[in-house]
Amino acid sequence: MKKLRKLYIGLIMAFLYAPILLLILYSFNNSKSRAQWGGFTLRWYRELFADEAIMAALGTTLSIGLLAALLSTVLGTMGAVALFQMKRTPRKALLSIVNLPMLNSEVVTGVSLMLLFAAANIQLGYGTMLMAHVAFCVPYVVLSVMPKLRQLDPNLAEAAWDLGATPWQGFFRVILPDIMPGVFSGFIMALTMSIDDFVVSFFTTGSGVSNLSITIYTMAKRGISPKINALSTIIFACVFILLIGINMQDFKKDPRSKDKVEQVRIPY
Amino acid sequence: MRKNKALAVPFILWAVLFVVVPLAMIVWYGVTVDEPVPCTEVLLDDGTIGYELEDGTIVDTKPWQKKAVISLSNFKRMIEPTYLRLLLRSLKIAVITTLICLLLGYPVALILTGKDFKRPALWLMLLVLPMWMNFLLRTYSWMSILENSGILNNWIASLRDAIPAFDSWLTNMGVRRKIIFLYNENAVILGMVYNYLSFMIMPIYTVIEKIDKNLLEAAADLGANPVKSFLRVTLPYSMPGVMEGITMVFVPAVTTFVISQLMGGGKVPLIGDIIQNQFGKSSDWHFGSTLSLLVMVVVLAFMGALGHIDKDEDPVKEVRIL
Numbered sequence: 001m002k003k004l005r006k007l008y009i010g011l012i013m014a015f016l017y018a019p020i021l022l023l024i025l026y027s028f029n030n031s032k033s034r035a036q037w038g039g040f041t042l043r044w045y046r047e048l049f050a051d052e053a054i055m056a057a058l059g060t061t062l063s064i065g066l067l068a069a070l071l072s073t074v075l076g077t078m079g080a081v082a083l084f085q086m087k088r089t090p091r092k093a094l095l096s097i098v099n100l101p102m103l104n105s106e107v108v109t110g111v112s113l114m115l116l117f118a119a120a121n122i123q124l125g126y127g128t129m130l131m132a133h134v135a136f137c138v139p140y141v142v143l144s145v146m147p148k149l150r151q152l153d154p155n156l157a158e159a160a161w162d163l164g165a166t167p168w169q170g171f172f173r174v175i176l177p178d179i180m181p182g183v184f185s186g187f188i189m190a191l192t193m194s195i196d197d198f199v200v201s202f203f204t205t206g207s208g209v210s211n212l213s214i215t216i217y218t219m220a221k222r223g224i225s226p227k228i229n230a231l232s233t234i235i236f237a238c239v240f241i242l243l244i245g246i247n248m249q250d251f252k253k254d255p256r257s258k259d260k261v262e263q264v265r266i267p268y
Numbered sequence: 269m270r271k272n273k274a275l276a277v278p279f280i281l282w283a284v285l286f287v288v289v290p291l292a293m294i295v296w297y298g299v300t301v302d303e304p305v306p307c308t309e310v311l312l313d314d315g316t317i318g319y320e321l322e323d324g325t326i327v328d329t330k331p332w333q334k335k336a337v338i339s340l341s342n343f344k345r346m347i348e349p350t351y352l353r354l355l356l357r358s359l360k361i362a363v364i365t366t367l368i369c370l371l372l373g374y375p376v377a378l379i380l381t382g383k384d385f386k387r388p389a390l391w392l393m394l395l396v397l398p399m400w401m402n403f404l405l406r407t408y409s410w411m412s413i414l415e416n417s418g419i420l421n422n423w424i425a426s427l428r429d430a431i432p433a434f435d436s437w438l439t440n441m442g443v444r445r446k447i448i449f450l451y452n453e454n455a456v457i458l459g460m461v462y463n464y465l466s467f468m469i470m471p472i473y474t475v476i477e478k479i480d481k482n483l484l485e486a487a488a489d490l491g492a493n494p495v496k497s498f499l500r501v502t503l504p505y506s507m508p509g510v511m512e513g514i515t516m517v518f519v520p521a522v523t524t525f526v527i528s529q530l531m532g533g534g535k536v537p538l539i540g541d542i543i544q545n546q547f548g549k550s551s552d553w554h555f556g557s558t559l560s561l562l563v564m565v566v567v568l569a570f571m572g573a574l575g576h577i578d579k580d581e582d583p584v585k586e587v588r589i590l
Contacts (some may be wrong), residue, residue, distance in 0.1 A: 002384055005379045005382070006384060008379065009376060009380070012395075012465075013395075016395065016399065016466075018413065018558065019406050019407075019409030019410050020409070021410045023401070023405060023406070024317070065405065075278055075279060076279075078275045078276075078278060078279055079279030079282070079283075081275050082273075082275040086276070097287050100285075103568070103571065104567070105519055105522065105540075105563060106520070106538050107544070107563065108294065108563060108564055109290075111543065111547055112290030112293060113286070115291050115294060115297060115553065116286070116289060116290040117292055118553075119293060131286070134282075135282070135286035138279075146525045158271040164544035196399070196403065198404060198526065199526070203547065210336065216402060216408070217526065220404065220530060222295070224405070224408055232402060236397075243393055245387065247390070247393060
């Protein structure tokens with residue numbers, strides 16, 4: 001039975017990783033065709049960095065990701081604190097608004113933002129894409145900061161204010177450090193969402209600005225360049241090493257026996 | 269906590285500007301249609317043709333602006349058989365995808381929370397890791413496995429050449445040399461299951477992991493066999509995770525337009541494809557909005573049926589990735 005269970009997990013892993021391993025393999029393939037193996041090469045890795053279109057798309061993806069994550073983290077954290085201080089009824093109302101983009105499908109979010117920009121007569125491009133990304137990332141930040149606020153000891157901040165701290169000092173010196181883990185995981189989540197996004201970007205960009213997802217989508221019709229495979233392999237390797245590094249401590253222990261470790265939430 | 273009202277202002281602005289207003293716009297576009305500005309052709313004194321507007325002014329060129337008029341004609345168009353069939357197909361594919369994800373994913377969550385694996389956190393991370401590779405690229409990679417001269421067909425072909433018995437058996441079964449895997453509903457379902465499986469596993473894992481192990485022990489002490497204690501303890505307690513997982517898979521599955529385009533090769537259009545089309549090539553934003561409204565209603569009805577709405581004040585979705 002135990003072998004059977006391990007075999008099952010193995011099969012699922014094979015299903016999940018087969019296309020990824022194939023992609024990595026193709027990134028070293030000395031042939032443009034997907035059908036044949038033309039020998040090992042690093043050519044695509046060299047050419048990748050000379051490809052201006054891909055590099056521009058990568059730049060857009062990363063800069064929008066970082067900016068959107070940063071802005072939505074600030075906005076979302078402020079929002080979470082504000083929500084926390086509200087009375088029950090307005091909080092409930094506002095929370096259901098916050099949840100809407102998460103309940104809505106991406107298509108609806110993308111389309112609705114596109115209509116908004118069109119109505120406001122804003123030229124679609126980098127700015128609109130950034131605004132759209134901030135718009136759909138905020139709820140994730142709010143939802144990851146809220147639980148931390150609930151765990152907060154309200155007396156601590158009260159004490160700070162009683163001892164003469166200004167409201168902002170109290171916020172920055174007492175509340176913020178305590179909710180920092182939630183803020184951080186909200187940031188990471190927003191970054192992931194933004195970098196991986198295709199649908200919303202597709203509807204809210206224009207005038208030649210495209211991120212990696214859009215570039216890949218456009219390429220998919222003609223055939224994806226092995227350079228993209230090379231780039232994805234690099235990104236995948238970086239994330240893999242980063243995650244292993246962060247979690248080294250975690251993996252050594254059985255999570256059932258240890259104290260609650262800080263959990264990072266991902267949007268799923 | 270001392271109140272700091274200033275904090276709420278930018279947040280409420282965001283909520284209104286980027287959530288409420290855009291949705292209101294979809295509703296507005298959905299219930300209106302463009303109508304050309306009414307005008308009549310008139311012969312002008314200099315012999316050219318002009319256009320007289322309703323208010324009597326005469327212009328040289330035909331007015332190109334259109335004005336939005338409230339009309340339910342797009343709702344009528346929406347329930348034409350063409351679009352209803354598309355919606356039904358989207359729903360069918362989404363339901364099948366969700367069921368497959370549940371059947372494949374639940375055991376994964378169950379096994380990983382069991383005692384077989386010493387480092388469940390590592391395995392969980394490995395389950396989520398593929399999501400860090402662009403999903404378009406991963407789907408595209410499936411295409412190179414499944415296409416007519418793809419890897420899978422090549423393997424089967426070489427197996428046939430190597431083992432004549434296998435070849436004749438397949439030939440008798442009526443299987444062609446080149447099996448067509450892509451560009452049909454099954455391929456689209458495969459693509460969706462592949463992309464959304466982790467969405468199902470994560471919430472179920474999180475919930476099962478939190479089940480008090482004493483409950484299972486108590487069940488065992490009271491004479492329940494493993495099957496019974498699964499059915500009576502683990503399964504009912506994991507239902508919130510299952511519901512969450514179903515939502516996380518179903519919603520994107522109903523509305524995707526990328527996977528159906530890639531894996532279906534345009535032969536399996538879904539409702540999402542039609543919406544995308546209305547905002548792209550066909551450029552009928554009004555009808556696109558009507559369809560978006562339809563999708564929203566379907567999704568909300570689905571969540572309502574699952575009992576998702578208003579159950580919890582702050583639904584917090586906690587999942588470990590790291």
